Amino acid sequence: MSLDNSNIETVFGACPHDCPDGCAMLFDVKDGELIKVRGNPANTYTTDRLCAKLNDYHAHHYNPDRLLYPMRRIGPKGSGEFERISWDDALSTIRERWQSIISEFGAEAILPYGYAGNLGLLNGPGCGDALFNKLGATTAEKTFCVSSSITAQIMTIGPTLGTDPESFVHAKFIIVWGANPVSTHSHLWPFILKAQRGGAKVVVIDPFRTRTAARADWHIAPRPGTDIVLALSMIHTLISDNLVDHNYVRDYCSGFEELAESAANYPANKAQEITGIAAQDIRQLAQEYAQTQPSVIRVGVGLERHQSGGQAMRAIDCLPALVGAWRHVGGGLLHMPIFVPTRQEQSSRPEWIDPDTRVLNLVQIGKHLTEELDPPVKALFVWNANPLVHAPDSNKVQQGFEREDLFTVVSEQFMTDTARYADIVLPATMAAEQNDILTSWGHFYINLNQKAIEPPGETVANSELFRRLARTMNLDDPHFYRSDLEMLRNSLDWDSPMLDGESFESLQERGTIRVKVPPADEYAPHAEGNFPTPTGKCEFVSSIGAESGFVVPPFRQMRMDKQNSAPINPVPIYEPNIECNGSDDGAYPLQFLSPKSHGFLNSEYANEAHKLKVQGEQAVLINPVDAAKRGIETGDEVKVFNDRGTLVGDALVSDKALAGTIVASFGYWTSLSRGTGVNGLTSSERQGFAGTPCFYDTAVEVLPNQD
Numbered sequence: 001m002s003l004d005n006s007n008i009e010t011v012f013g014a015c016p017h018d019c020p021d022g023c024a025m026l027f028d029v030k031d032g033e034l035i036k037v038r039g040n041p042a043n044t045y046t047t048d049r050l051c052a053k054l055n056d057y058h059a060h061h062y063n064p065d066r067l068l069y070p071m072r073r074i075g076p077k078g079s080g081e082f083e084r085i086s087w088d089d090a091l092s093t094i095r096e097r098w099q100s101i102i103s104e105f106g107a108e109a110i111l112p113y114g115y116a117g118n119l120g121l122l123n124g125p126g127c128g129d130a131l132f133n134k135l136g137a138t139t140a141e142k143t144f145c146v147s148s149s150i151t152a153q154i155m156t157i158g159p160t161l162g163t164d165p166e167s168f169v170h171a172k173f174i175i176v177w178g179a180n181p182v183s184t185h186s187h188l189w190p191f192i193l194k195a196q197r198g199g200a201k202v203v204v205i206d207p208f209r210t211r212t213a214a215r216a217d218w219h220i221a222p223r224p225g226t227d228i229v230l231a232l233s234m235i236h237t238l239i240s241d242n243l244v245d246h247n248y249v250r251d252y253c254s255g256f257e258e259l260a261e262s263a264a265n266y267p268a269n270k271a272q273e274i275t276g277i278a279a280q281d282i283r284q285l286a287q288e289y290a291q292t293q294p295s296v297i298r299v300g301v302g303l304e305r306h307q308s309g310g311q312a313m314r315a316i317d318c319l320p321a322l323v324g325a326w327r328h329v330g331g332g333l334l335h336m337p338i339f340v341p342t343r344q345e346q347s348s349r350p351e352w353i354d355p356d357t358r359v360l361n362l363v364q365i366g367k368h369l370t371e372e373l374d375p376p377v378k379a380l381f382v383w384n385a386n387p388l389v390h391a392p393d394s395n396k397v398q399q400g401f402e403r404e405d406l407f408t409v410v411s412e413q414f415m416t417d418t419a420r421y422a423d424i425v426l427p428a429t430m431a432a433e434q435n436d437i438l439t440s441w442g443h444f445y446i447n448l449n450q451k452a453i454e455p456p457g458e459t460v461a462n463s464e465l466f467r468r469l470a471r472t473m474n475l476d477d478p479h480f481y482r483s484d485l486e487m488l489r490n491s492l493d494w495d496s497p498m499l500d501g502e503s504f505e506s507l508q509e510r511g512t513i514r515v516k517v518p519p520a521d522e523y524a525p526h527a528e529g530n531f532p533t534p535t536g537k538c539e540f541v542s543s544i545g546a547e548s549g550f551v552v553p554p555f556r557q558m559r560m561d562k563q564n565s566a567p568i569n570p571v572p573i574y575e576p577n578i579e580c581n582g583s584d585d586g587a588y589p590l591q592f593l594s595p596k597s598h599g600f601l602n603s604e605y606a607n608e609a610h611k612l613k614v615q616g617e618q619a620v621l622i623n624p625v626d627a628a629k630r631g632i633e634t635g636d637e638v639k640v641f642n643d644r645g646t647l648v649g650d651a652l653v654s655d656k657a658l659a660g661t662i663v664a665s666f667g668y669w670t671s672l673s674r675g676t677g678v679n680g681l682t683s684s685e686r687q688g689f690a691g692t693p694c695f696y697d698t699a700v701e702v703l704p705n706q707d
Ligand SMILES: Nc1nc2c(c(=O)[nH]1)N[C@H]1C(S)=C(S)[C@@H](COP(=O)(O)OP(=O)(O)OC[C@H]3O[C@@H](n4cnc5c(=O)[nH]c(N)nc54)[C@H](O)[C@@H]3O)O[C@H]1N2
Pocket: 018, 019, 020, 145, 177, 178, 179, 180, 181, 183, 184, 185, 205, 206, 207, 208, 210, 222, 223, 224, 225, 226, 227, 299, 300, 301, 302, 303, 306, 593, 594, 595, 596, 597, 598, 599, 600, 601, 602, 603, 667, 696
């Protein structure tokens, strides 16, 4: 902590949001008040700049709508009518209800619902799991995000950090594939821009002309869900045009023949029919990608939200090895450099789970709450999550939350759509009011977050929340009673070579540390193979995951039900979308995409007037061809609907949306909307491999709203 002459104390902060940028921050405090939040320039990736959402983050802490006290529901579920109660009252109610549910239905009738509203090692996704593991509650799978793409990566190139985002400046050909960094991880963009200004060609592959696509040298807009065909066709061109780095493939890869066979199904003409991209463009893309080294690919999560999204990732993961891009600094692929040495057992304790314990995937929460289950879910505990906005088929989710016999507790900062359905609401702190360590899923740094101000009202950090709950439930394992400091010290494996020379003390001193890999200007992690797969090779034919259909990523208690998951084809193959399969004669001829907004962070900030003003009301982007057919003009109020639900928004007629698709941003709250949020339309039925929901395989119709 440093003190300067203006009486401003500055401590280290770390952005807790679920975002690949994971910014290192500085909290400025004066007279006990957080007066400013800044980027910490010591982090050369996230720098002193914060994103549009966080640049007034101090004010977010003082939002008058924050929940400050425990509350009990007094009106009907969903009404938002609550009365203040004490923590003791809240905790004893929870104990009584849980105990009676356990004695009548068994502990599996309790379902924990924690997700990624906070990514900290103390307060993040897994932080409550140990308590529920100990109670014998149902185990929750959480496969909302990156589950299939990270599984694909582990199956192909292994749990590698991949290309350092800071070395993108050395690339000469950059493909941004199914990602929108200008909006969703804006600290990558300056590195791409620097490369572009130095002559690199930037290609964006996205059905929607995003802010990122608009800045690209070449925007390629495939039909959603067909990236696997595009990638396999590129591979076919690489092979037929003799652009493969055969020495690299011979020395460091396996399964070339099988991959070549799968790719041979998609010569450019055939791929054109499926993807909608001209055959000539597909060939040119493959040729330039191979011949312009270093070439690098940034993959996002957009393309995994389809039936063959995971397999598309597998095929894309093969590309840099095929052209030898890994040989170069700035070449290769960046997806999720999450493989820093955290000690997961500090939060969740998988060894406490009885192998027979029921596993439910939270993606299907609506189904679990409304259909018959044995035992039924009688108690839900929600933290770090807003399922009524983020989970698919949200009308069904709401129906489940309306159940009078369901005892729901929600720990929240705001009265979200979900909190409105709680029986008990517990108030949660924000970043500057708590301690944590943050790793990132977009860069190579670890950031310390120091408590800067006193928590308002009776808010508590998740770490303290679960201490209180453990005490309430009379659990005696010391795991539950560690102090924040003890947890902070132990949340990383300081003996790992990746943290060589660093310690908790050095993190406290500098606030941000880089894992011990060579500097970005020298780092070429797979110049000589060394892929952390079982064979040490880039596995075009995967040796893992194929049978069980899943790989447990080394973070988040994600996929558990080995038995219930479909086997994964070990060679990338194409499976067409199920709902949006190209026939446009049905009642719902359009494909509905609901990517991230520019102005919100998932559903966070969507309740703040000034953020809403910047982001704008829910817009519905529609291609001029589709708009003309329906007599829709920009500014018209339209309804987008299918059998599951109806979203109401303002039409924006634009060729940014590919013909045949509708684009509406994710994040808006149903309680503040004219219809539902985007997930009123999506289905929870179909999941790609490793459980990823097919959010974007959603068929809809759009019409002027006359209701
Ligand atoms: N501003 C902002 N930033 C965020 C978030 C936010 O809500 N707002 N959320 C955070 C979170 S949780 C995440 S996971 C990341 C996600 O960040 P991104 O990886 O950028 O993910 P999305 O916006 O979901 O999708 C990216 C793009 O994929 C495109 N897409 C959809 N279908 C396909 C397809 O079939 N093929 C291809 N090639 N592209 C397709 C969409 O049109 C979209 O533009 O962003 C994080 N950062």
